[in-house]
Amino acid sequence: MYHWIPFWPDTAAVNAVVVNNLYIAELGLSAVIMVTVLAMMLTYCVRYRSNGTASRGHRLERTWHFEIAWTVATLGVFLIVFVWGAQVYAWLYEPPPADEEVYVVGKQWMWKVEHPGGQREIDALHVPVGKTIRVVMGSEDVIHSFFIPAFRVKHDVVPGTLETVWFKADKTGVFRLECTQFCGLQHATMQGEIDVMSGADYARWLTSQGVHESLAEQGADLFRAHGCSGCHGQNSTVHAPSLTGLYGTMVHLQDGSVRLADEAYLRDCILNPRSFTVAGFPPVMPDFAGQLGEDEVIKLIAYIKSLGSKQESLR
Amino acid sequence: MSTTTFEGMPATEPRAATEPSYLTSENTIASWLFTRDHKRIALMFFASVTFFFFVGGTAATLMRLNLATPQGLLQPAVYNRMFTMHGIIMVWFFLIPSIPTTFGNFFIPMMIGARDLAFPRVNLLSWYVFNLSGLVVLFALVMGGADTGWTFYTPLSTVYADGYVFAAAIAVFINGFSSIMTALNFIVTIHRMRAPGMTWMRLPLFVWGIYTVSVVMLTATPVLAMDTFLLAFERFTGIGPFSVQHGGDPILWQHMFWFYSHPAVYIMILPAMGVVSELIPCYARRPIFGYTGMAIALMSLAILTFFVWAHHMFVAGISVYSAILFSLMTFFVAVPSAIKVFNWTVSLHKGRIIFDAPMLYALGFVLLFTLGGVTGLMLATLAVDVDLHGTYFVIAHFHYIMVGATVSAFFGALHYWWPKMTGRLYPEMWARSAAILMYVGFNMTFFPQFVLGYLGMPRRSYTYPVEWQSWNVLSSAGASILAIAYLLPLLYLGWSIFFGRKAGPNPWGATGLEWATPSPPPTHNFGDTPIVTLGPYSYDPENDTFIDQEGVSHAR
Numbered sequence: 093m094y095h096w097i098p099f100w101p102d103t104a105a106v107n108a109v110v111v112n113n114l115y116i117a118e119l120g121l122s123a124v125i126m127v128t129v130l131a132m133m134l135t136y137c138v139r140y141r142s143n144g145t146a147s148r149g150h151r152l153e154r155t156w157h158f159e160i161a162w163t164v165a166t167l168g169v170f171l172i173v174f175v176w177g178a179q180v181y182a183w184l185y186e187p188p189p190a191d192e193e194v195y196v197v198g199k200q201w202m203w204k205v206e207h208p209g210g211q212r213e214i215d216a217l218h219v220p221v222g223k224t225i226r227v228v229m230g231s232e233d234v235i236h237s238f239f240i241p242a243f244r245v246k247h248d249v250v251p252g253t254l255e256t257v258w259f260k261a262d263k264t265g266v267f268r269l270e271c272t273q274f275c276g277l278q279h280a281t282m283q284g285e286i287d288v289m290s291g292a293d294y295a296r297w298l299t300s301q302g303v304h305e306s307l308a309e310q311g312a313d314l315f316r317a318h319g320c321s322g323c324h325g326q327n328s329t330v331h332a333p334s335l336t337g338l339y340g341t342m343v344h345l346q347d348g349s350v351r352l353a354d355e356a357y358l359r360d361c362i363l364n365p366r367s368f369t370v371a372g373f374p375p376v377m378p379d380f381a382g383q384l385g386e387d388e389v390i391k392l393i394a395y396i397k398s399l400g401s402k403q404e405s406l407r
Numbered sequence: 408m409s410t411t412t413f414e415g416m417p418a419t420e421p422r423a424a425t426e427p428s429y430l431t432s433e434n435t436i437a438s439w440l441f442t443r444d445h446k447r448i449a450l451m452f453f454a455s456v457t458f459f460f461f462v463g464g465t466a467a468t469l470m471r472l473n474l475a476t477p478q479g480l481l482q483p484a485v486y487n488r489m490f491t492m493h494g495i496i497m498v499w500f501f502l503i504p505s506i507p508t509t510f511g512n513f514f515i516p517m518m519i520g521a522r523d524l525a526f527p528r529v530n531l532l533s534w535y536v537f538n539l540s541g542l543v544v545l546f547a548l549v550m551g552g553a554d555t556g557w558t559f560y561t562p563l564s565t566v567y568a569d570g571y572v573f574a575a576a577i578a579v580f581i582n583g584f585s586s587i588m589t590a591l592n593f594i595v596t597i598h599r600m601r602a603p604g605m606t607w608m609r610l611p612l613f614v615w616g617i618y619t620v621s622v623v624m625l626t627a628t629p630v631l632a633m634d635t636f637l638l639a640f641e642r643f644t645g646i647g648p649f650s651v652q653h654g655g656d657p658i659l660w661q662h663m664f665w666f667y668s669h670p671a672v673y674i675m676i677l678p679a680m681g682v683v684s685e686l687i688p689c690y691a692r693r694p695i696f697g698y699t700g701m702a703i704a705l706m707s708l709a710i711l712t713f714f715v716w717a718h719h720m721f722v723a724g725i726s727v728y729s730a731i732l733f734s735l736m737t738f739f740v741a742v743p744s745a746i747k748v749f750n751w752t753v754s755l756h757k758g759r760i761i762f763d764a765p766m767l768y769a770l771g772f773v774l775l776f777t778l779g780g781v782t783g784l785m786l787a788t789l790a791v792d793v794d795l796h797g798t799y800f801v802i803a804h805f806h807y808i809m810v811g812a813t814v815s816a817f818f819g820a821l822h823y824w825w826p827k828m829t830g831r832l833y834p835e836m837w838a839r840s841a842a843i844l845m846y847v848g849f850n851m852t853f854f855p856q857f858v859l860g861y862l863g864m865p866r867r868s869y870t871y872p873v874e875w876q877s878w879n880v881l882s883s884a885g886a887s888i889l890a891i892a893y894l895l896p897l898l899y900l901g902w903s904i905f906f907g908r909k910a911g912p913n914p915w916g917a918t919g920l921e922w923a924t925p926s927p928p929p930t931h932n933f934g935d936t937p938i939v940t941l942g943p944y945s946y947d948p949e950n951d952t953f954i955d956q957e958g959v960s961h962a963r
Contacts, residue, residue: 101862111790115861118788122781129752129777133770136755140691140948141762148949151693151757158753159700159746166745170738173788178731181789185727200567234563235657237722237797241863244794248723250658251562252651255724268872272797272865274556276567277483280868382652 102242104263104288110180111244118173184245187258190226192219195307195390198229198236198249201278203269206387208394210303210310215284217269220294224260228355228393230386237273240286248273254356261288311395314388318380332377333370339397344371358393426929428830443527444930449513450828451534455541456509457897459500462548464893466493471852471886474879477870486869487554488570494557495575496548499582500541502809503671506678507624508537508589510820511617513828515593517921517928518611520602520937525595533588540581547574556867558668561649561660565641573642580635583628586674590624593617602920604939608702611919611943612695615702616681619709623670623677627713631667634660658723665716673712675809676776677705679816680747683769686819687751689917690766691758692951692963694944697750704743704750711740721792730789737787741780748777759948763915764838768819771846772812779807782857800860803853811849818845818896825900826910830927833903837895845892851885916953916963918945923956 094100094112103112139146194217195206205213219225229238231251238257239246247257271282289297305313315321323332338353346369351357361368362384365377384392426432429446439447466489473479473486481489512530516523524530547553553575555564564572597610597618610618638660641647648655688695695701717725717733751773760766782804786792795801818841826832855878862878864871871879913922920937921928937956945954952960 099858099862111794114788115785115791115794118785118791122778122785125781126777129748130774132752133755133773136752136758137760137762137770140755140758140760142692142759144759146757148693148757148759151948159697159750162749163742163746167742170741170784173784174735174738177788177790177792178734179790181721181730181734181793182727184790184793234567235560235723239797239863239865241794246722246793246796250724252657253724268863270863270865273560274487274563274867276563277487277554279487280483280865280870 102265102267104261104265104267105240105243105245106260106262107184108242108244109262110183114173114176114180117176121169121173185247185257187226187256188224190258191223193226193228194219195394196227196229196238196249197232197386197390198238198271198275198282199232199386200234200276201271201282203236203238203271203282203284204387206307206390207298208307209298209301210306211298211301215269216287217284218287218289218294218297219261220291221261221264221288222291224258226256226258228390229255229257230359230390232386234275235273236271236275236282239270239272240267241270242267242286246272254359256355261286264288264290307391307394308398309395311391311393311398314384314392315395318384320392323377330376331373333373335396336399338399345369346371346373346375355393358396359389362389362392426931426934428925428927429930430830430927432930441531443523443531445512445516445524445527445530446828446928446930448527448530448534449509449511452504452508452512452537455534455538456501456505459496459541460505460893462545463493463496463501464890466490466496468886468890471883473869474871475883477873477876479869481869483869484554487867488552490867491554491556491570491575492544492548492552495544495553495579497809498557498671498675499579500537500544502675502813503586503624504537504589505817506682506813506820507593507617507620508533510613510682510824511593511678512589514824514919514921515596515614515617516600517924517932518614518919519597519600519605520920520933520939521596521600522931522933524592525600526592529588530592533585533592536581536588537585540578540585543574543581544578547571547578550574558664559635559638559660560664561638561641561657562651564638565647565649573639576635576639576642580632580639583632583635586624586628590621590628593621594625597621602937602939608699609939609942610702611681612684612698612701612705613678613681615705616678616684619705620674620677620681623674623709623712627667627670627674630663631671634663634667637663658720658725661720661723662717665719666713669716669719670712672805672809673708675813677708679772679813680705682816682820682823683751683772685919686765686769686823687754688944688946689823689915690761690763690769691755691948692761692946692953693754693758693948694942694946695750696753696756697746698942698944700746701750704746707743708740711736711743715740718787718792721789722796734787734789738784741784741787744776744780748773748780757948759951762839763822763835764833764842765819765823767839767842767846768815768822771842772815772819775807775811775815775846775849779804779812782807795860797865798860799856799864799866802866803856803860806853806856811853815845815849818842821896821900823915824921825903826914827921827924827926827928829904829907830910831903831907832910832914833907834899837899841892841895841899844888844895848885848888848890848892852882852889853885855879855882855885913955916961918943918953918955920956 197204202214205217229249231249236249243259245257245259247255267286269284269286323330324335341353342350343353344350363381364379366375369375469489473481550571553570553572555568649657649660714736718737721730822838859878910926912925951963954960
């Protein structure tokens with residue numbers, strides 16, 4: 093829509109189109125403000141230069157009318173832009189029901205991608221066009237920021253939690269993936285490619301990766317290896333919360349708070365269970381902080397999610 | 408029309424002229440190092456901040472040199488340390504102290520009719536503390552520098568970065584005490600030492616600017632002390648509130664850091680606004696438009712600035728609701744800013760405008776500040792910030808405010824008050840050329856960065872894809888022009904100290920009390936305490952006259 097504008101960046105997702113409109117409106121508003129100030133300044137500078145002959149009588153001195161009018165006008169315009177921006181922001185950061193999910197781990201200095209089918213990539217992300225993709229992101233070390241300029245999508249990846257963004261590409265092609273939070277020596281090269289493919293190409297790509305185990309199956313192996321199944325397994329006699337159908341429900345905790353069982357919650361519970369004891373259960377689970385890497389946590393989460401959820405998908 | 412009286416002191420032939428000036432009253436080195444004269448301390452601060460300006464500028468030059476080609480010239484580690492040290496030095500060792508410690512120190516007492524600041528010894532101590540922190544930061548720089556960015560984001564700064572992060576954090580910690588001492592001094596001085604008749608609504612707007620900035624410094628800087636202390640502590644001991652492994656939260660650092668560092672942006676711009684509010688009436692030869700509104704706008708900026716810090720964190724994972732609140736507060740900041748731009752512009756209406764160098768800097772300030780302001784609005788808009796955050800767009804935006812606006816005002820102030828400080832006039836044509844060159848060079852350096860930012864170039868990158876090279880070359884070329892424009896004043900102002908024409912007490916026909924003293928002023932500024940009965944900008948463009956401080960109307 094805006095391709096005729098010189099130096100306009102790629103626009104390749106529904107997210108980007110919405111942000112484009114707002115950006116153009118603000119560029120227009122900025123231009124109006126700049127031109128007004130510049131025109132006033134130049135006019136006065138020429139007209140009232142020191143050897144100019146224009147009359148200096150009857151200066152504007154009663155100021156309140158002008159100031160209040162100017163203030164109310166600017167405030168009104170600014171508030172419109174504010175509401176518009178806030179609306180789009182809430183929409184950008186509230187993931188709709190997803191067609192596909194993908195897990196991303198940032199570490200110095202690469203993006204590691206894991207598809208639910210078990211396909212893995214580094215500094216590359218293959219996605220189908222026209223599908224809503226939900227990206228669950230974690231960091232192994234410092235704060236990174238996941239940015240796809242052509243989609244206008246960005247979110248910091250902060251260690252100690254999982255973050256979620258979404259996008260829906262509407263154009264096939266290869267686009268840039270960047271890290272926009274300074275993350276150490278090779279920050280500048282922590283970049284990759286987003287490869288947006290047609291559905292058929294994407295399906296072909298998935299099967300050509302030579303994968304034997306899905307992410308959830310790998311998670312199931314870890315679930316047994318780390319002894320989780322001893323308490324949370326189907327036949328366990330230990331009084332531990334059942335994980336079947338947990339994902340997407342609201343969980344009541346011992347301290348009285350209620351949390352949505354999303355990826356970030358599952359991560360917290362695995363690593364620091366004492367801080368998130370479920371109401372009615374003894375705080376007996378050992379914590380796994382420091383024992384599991386981010387990618388292992390993601391596999392366990394994929395497994396727990398595979399045990400079914402109350403909702404078909406998280407909002 | 409003549410209502411101001413300035414008892415017993417004809418301005419054309421001040422009685423104090425027979426006294427030696429503050430520069431020549433004593434000539435030993437000790438008389439400078441142990442001086443309690445606010446004017447000498449101001450010059451010492453001027454020397455310190457100018458030194459750091461050129462240190463920070465050298466780092467910037469190396470960065471732009473590196474970015475002229477995608478391959479670059481510097482090692483990645485060197486580039487990362489250069490932008491970190493550029494940020495730390497420019498923010499804490501130039502921009503924050505620059506206008507308050509030099510022009511504030513020199514002219515606040517003179518503009519309110521006082522003989523010195525309230526606490527002259529604290530003022531001197533502030534200079535020593537500033538230089539102590541400067542030595543620590545130079546130590547960090549010479550040993551190899553830090554590589555975290557000036558924002559010290561955790562856990563990069565606490566665990567992962569090598570380099571002298573601890574020393575850099577301690578330097579910032581010590582530097583804060585200098586800020587606090589200077590701010591406290593100004594607040595007490597402005598409250599307690601105004602000349603008879605100098606009511607709050609007769610204060611020159613520069614005094615208002617320094618007053619508001621002092622309030623912000625005094626209230627915000629202790630938070631910076633806590634931040635940097637905790638950071639240094641965590642880096643040193645491994646225990647701390649910002650570490651996930653120990654139950655802390657890296658986002659807490661960002662909250663604490665920006666709770667100081669957003670107000671810090673206003674610490675940089677409020678004094679600059681004060682300067683421009685002095686320059687425009689003087690060179691437009693008319694009273695400022697909407698004095699009361701200007702003073703109220705300064706105060707409301709100083710208050711609002713404490714409630715917008717999380718707009719630096721819209722993509723960091725704060726809740727959508729707090730993001731919306733902080734965005735709204737940020738839009739409110741735009742209102743007093745818009746009032747100020749409007750009033751400066753209308754202050755030209757029916758003036759009798761003289762385009763001397765300080766006025767060129769002031770007009771440049773207004774335009775650059777406006778462009779920095781409207782791009783600030785774009786960044787305050789949540790959805791657009793998601794796209795632009797962390798890119799060169801942000802770099803361009805805050806350089807328009809902090810360099811385009813503040814440094815223009817610094818140079819404007821330097822030229823405007825140079826005859827008063829040194830007793831010499833500078834060559835006007837050279838000064839005008841430098842001002843115009845600075846404006847051209849600045850826009851050429853930083854405007855391309857808006858485009859680069861929207862195309863998606865991340866900040867703090869030592870390399871970039873080859874298709875962005877033309878914009879980067881343009882920016883680097885602009886930076887070389889800018890460097891010349893910054894060096895030029897050093898040459899001709901230095902020349903003027905020895906060879907410049909002698910300045911009279913009031914070469915610009917300005918109305919402030921500082922112009923009622925000889926140039927350069929005697930140690931005690933005023934022979935008798937002046938009595939004020941008139942507001943600050945009693946210029947009359949209709950007859951091209953101004954009313955001086957004895958109440959006599961003068962042709963310019």
